[in-house]
Amino acid sequence: EVQLVQSGAEVKKPGESLKISCKGSGYSFTSYWIGWVRQMPGKGLEWMGIIYPGDSDTRYSPSFQGQVTISADKSISTAYLQWSSLKASDTAMYYCARRGYYDSSGYYVQGAFDIWGQGTMVTVSS
Amino acid sequence: DIQMTQSPSSLSASVGDRVTITCRASQGISNYLAWYQQKPGKVPKLLIYAASTLQSGVPSRFSGSGSGTDFTLTISSLQPEDVATYYCQKYNSALTFGGGTKVEIK
Numbered sequence: 212e213v214q215l216v217q218s219g220a221e222v223k224k225p226g227e228s229l230k231i232s233c234k235g236s237g238y239s240f241t242s243y244w245i246g247w248v249r250q251m252p253g254k255g256l257e258w259m260g261i262i263y264p265g266d267s268d269t270r271y272s273p274s275f276q277g278q279v280t281i282s283a284d285k286s287i288s289t290a291y292l293q294w295s296s297l298k299a300s301d302t303a304m305y306y307c308a309r310r311g312y313y314d315s316s317g318y319y320v321q322g323a324f325d326i327w328g329q330g331t332m333v334t335v336s337s
Numbered sequence: 338d339i340q341m342t343q344s345p346s347s348l349s350a351s352v353g354d355r356v357t358i359t360c361r362a363s364q365g366i367s368n369y370l371a372w373y374q375q376k377p378g379k380v381p382k383l384l385i386y387a388a389s390t391l392q393s394g395v396p397s398r399f400s401g402s403g404s405g406t407d408f409t410l411t412i413s414s415l416q417p418e419d420v421a422t423y424y425c426q427k428y429n430s431a432l433t434f435g436g437g438t439k440v441e442i443k
Contacts, residue, residue: 255435322371323386
């Protein structure tokens with residue numbers, strides 16, 4: 212079964228650092244882009260950035276550039292989302308998601324997010 | 338940056354009604370458009386990609402259309418299990434989401 216399993220909920224204080232994870236299984240982890248999506252309480256979905264675990268090529272949404280770091284360790288099929296100094300406004304659910312698919316010719320199509328992790332709730336409060 | 342605008346932001350319809358949600362891109366995006374369904378407290382689910390291709394396992398009452406800047410998601414006969422918020426997303430270059438449309442049963 213293709214799945215992404217995220218790390219558990221976190222409660223942190225402002226100014227603390229945090230790294231959450233997303234482990235892929237059931238498919239070739241290095242062959243698909245992985246994205247991160249934020250959902251603040253009661254709000255919509257926001258794309259944060261994507262990474263290609265095969266070579267760690269990373270792209271950020273302008274809204275999140277410099278605010279977070281996305282990385283991956285292909286040896287353990289895991290992607291990460293990291294903060295160096297959390298703010299209360301970082302309180303949200305964070306999802307990882309697999310992007311795209313391979314067509315009948317074996318060509319990778321950089322499409323939509325087809326497989327999602329279960330989400331990691333991050334609460335930042337003093 | 339290309340903005341994605343959904344309308345309406347919410348709607349209420351009866352079981353069996355035909356429901357249409359619109360997504361407009363501020364610039365042309367060809368057919369690089371996906372639709373997601375997020376039920377309350379659940380993980381988003383991909384419904385449609387390439388503007389009109391139904392993801393495997395998605396009921397055929399869902400359909401998508403459009404190209405360029407204007408897109409629609411249609412539920413041909415609304416069912417109670419369709420209560421959810423629906424999001425469009427462009428995926429050429431930046432993967433921007435629309436603001437969402439909350440669908441409720443009247």
